[in-house]
Amino acid sequence: MLEVSHLSKRFGSIQALDSLSLTVGDNELVGFVGANGAGKSTTMRIIMGVLAADAGTVTWRGTTLDADARRRIGYMPEERGLYPKMKVGEQLTYLARLHGVEASSARRASDEWTERLGIEERRGDDVQKLSLGNQQRVQLAAALVGSPELLILDEPFSGLDPVAVDVMSEVLRERAEAGVPTLFSSHQLDIVEHLCDRVAIVRSGRLVAEGTTESLQAGAEPRWRAVIDVAGSPDAAQEAARAVLAGVPGLDVSGAPSETGTRLTLVAGGPDEQRLLRAAENLGRLRELGPVRRPLAEVFREALAAPADLTITTEQEA
Incomplete structure (x- = not known):
């Protein structure tokens, strides 16, 4: 289980995170949603060690995350973290090697994920020559080639066409069923509603609603x-x-x-x-x-309009 406990982070006068806590259990897909500037990316960057928290802890399977543990996490930043002039296949192989994968296995993983995500014909192209949607597919492949134990994905569906959304959704569900839990942020609430086991809604750095998709929709x-x-x-x-x-x-x-x-x-x-x-x-x-199941968009609007000191939580399903 990934456990984020009472994270706080301030940037000057802005309180980006205010004692935020959430969990991602084994085999779970958890949607992390909120308005722009709510604290989603800051939370993910702290999990990955890109930022240091002012207070709070992050643990994975009961142990505080360190550099070695983070090598076993597949991370997809909102800003594409790819080398634009490097060829797709070579880059994915290189990134897998950075995660400790042996050379032949890294090449095989690069081939497998480019094929799975429908970009096998672009392996020899520079990343900068790809469309934004195909760059997004390469970014997901980069998060997967190291055989991660956990996925942290910041806006993975941004810029994708409906077919690519279906492919990525299928991949994430397969990974979760194989024991690789995922925390991902998205503004596309219809995807979150369809795909996620649980949803965490954040506002101004605080968790304001959390629970299974069904229980939040039921109210x-x-x-x-x-x-x-x-x-x-x-x-x-x-x-x-x-x-x-x-x-x-x-x-x-x-x-x-x-x-x-x-x-x-x-x-x-x-x-x-x-x-x-x-x-x-x-x-x-x-x-x-x-x-009666309310659309998740309605739950989202309700959570953002609720009093600042109210947190909506529901019992997790067994």
Whole structure:
């Protein structure tokens, strides 16, 4: 497990990090999100030893990170850290060697990752001749060629087309399933929502929301949605539903004509979905039942608008 504990960092009058703590467990993909200047890159640079923290600690598997441990981390900075006039294949082999990989294995890793990321035909090109998207693929390959135990990626999806996003997402999920956890930052919340096991939202250097993607989307007060086919007109069906569910908090009822009468949609609060399930059994034929999941973008906006001293956390799933 990567554990960041109470990191603080000040640049002059700016408090970049304010006692920030987060963890990345084994096999996890953790999305690290926040507005520009929130402290994401500063946190990653401290993890990698590029910056020194004013206070706090960073440990990997219970041991304080040192230079040797950081050689086993695959790091992708937001600013591309590649040699622009060096050829792609040679550069990746060189970077793998810096991570302690034997020469023949380094060349093999360079070939494997350029092929996996769809840039095998560009191995003989200087990096500066590549498109921004292909440079981003090379940067990810650079983070992977050393067979890292942990990945720290700052905006890995920036500038990628949809096909490249799919390829990179697949690679990160495969690495996590193989036991290589990942902490990555991104402003593309749809990717974070789709890909991550957990999400940490930071504002002004403080963690303001943290939890599994599902639990953050569900919110502190769960809401449930049921879709039911019922006989009769929409007005009559809605009136019957309100009578059956009288007193249920946050009840919202809507209906539209269907081939068999009315398709009724019910949304309500409560600790579980059982009351909606009983209502469905009384009203008609249940077609859908499940929790209401808010878009992660809505959770993000809510977290940034919350009072400065409020941190939203949810229980981690086992």
